[in-house]
Amino acid sequence: MASVTHEKSQSPLAGYLAGEQLVRGRLVPAAGAAGAREPGRFGVWLTGTGTPAVLPDRNGPSTLVQAGTDLMLVDCGNGCAYQMARLGFRPSDLTHVFITHHHADHNVDLPFILMSGWISYRDDYRPPLIVGPPGTLEFVNRMLALHEYDIRARLDHAYDVERLAPEVIEVDDGTEVFGRTWRTTSFRVDHHPVCEAFGYRIDTHDTSVVISGDTRPCDNLIDHASDADVLIHEAIYPGYGYPAYHTLSSDVGRVAAKANARHLVLTHLLPGHLPDERWLDDVRLHYTGRATVGRDLMRVV
Incomplete structure (x- = not known):
């Protein structure tokens, strides 16, 4: 029997996937103009109300918030960038991204949001500030490393890799982040066994919105949602x-009543096909x- 020899070929990734870290997010302290409460535009849209289950009419969990000249996305579930486009916004419009916790259905589209803005607006792109639980900086660095082949290939077309690297704030209970017309406060929720899970309260001069993230009924959430105008809260139907x-x-x-929230909005619905009246x-x-x-x-809102 004739022998067959195989010549070792060079990997098609050679020259692109180097050992060094190409893009590194920067951890920065939470800071801002304390007490900024100026009036301005304010709107809140549910860009995704689903779960890890793939459904035709519920994208992965995410909420879009416009406050003055800032545009914030809370969680980056699958499809959120395209949902933003349907509302007339671009990923490059985002000034802040808040991550509640690092389950895949809540963070999976963060790399696409960063890469899309960088690729589409090469010369003037500024990445959004990323705010999330401890471990978010490491997550940002690792997920950009996954796209190192793409990043390096674009350097031949005069892309500045430094424009891709976002700054990151890692929050704890009570961490505040400020904009000109708003303030966010992070608070721990109970999503055990996820040990680093948070919700966010967003306050402007006349409106307060609380986003629960994933959690079981939680006293800390109730405290931080006290008298909120809108409580956007996850929900699961018994038996699922x-x-x-x-x-x-x-x-x-019961959670909304204890918090005295004026308007309860259900999201992250499992299952996603039940009629509204079953939930209500x-x-x-x-x-x-x-x-x-x-x-x-x-x-x-």
Whole structure:
């Protein structure tokens, strides 16, 4: 039998995937103009109300917030960049991205948001400030490393790699981040076994919005959502998923009532196909305020 020899060929990645870290996010302290409360434009849209389940009408969890001249995205679920485009915004418009926790359905599109803005607006792109739990800087560096081949290939076309590297703030309970017309406060929630999970409260001069992230019923969330105009809260229907570290539809109304929230909006809905009344019947067991079952691209403020 004739022998067959194989010549060792050079990897097509040679020259692109080098050992050194090409792009490194920068960890910066939370800072800003304390007490900035100027009036300005304000809007909140549900860019994704789904879960890890792939559904035709519910994208991965994310919420878009416009406050004055700033545009913030809370979580980066699958498809959020295209959802922004449907609302008339570009990824390059983002000034801030807040991550509640590092489950894939909440952070999977962050690299695409950064890369899309950098690729599409080469000469004047500024990455958004990334705000998230401890470990977010490492996540940003690793996810950019995954795209090192793409990044290096574009350097031949006069792309500045420094424009891609975002600054990162890692939060703890009570960390505040400020803009000209708004303030966000991070607070720990109970999504055990995820040990670093947060919600965010956004305050302007006349509006307060709280986004729960993923959590079971949690006193710290109730405290931080006190008297909020809008509470955007995850919900899971009894008999589905993992209720041990989520909030049941039969409990989320109790959370909103204890917080005295004026408007409860349900998101991160599992399952995503139930009629609204099934959710609302459970909410009304304990909550008499305004309640809305979230839909993708719905404006809630």
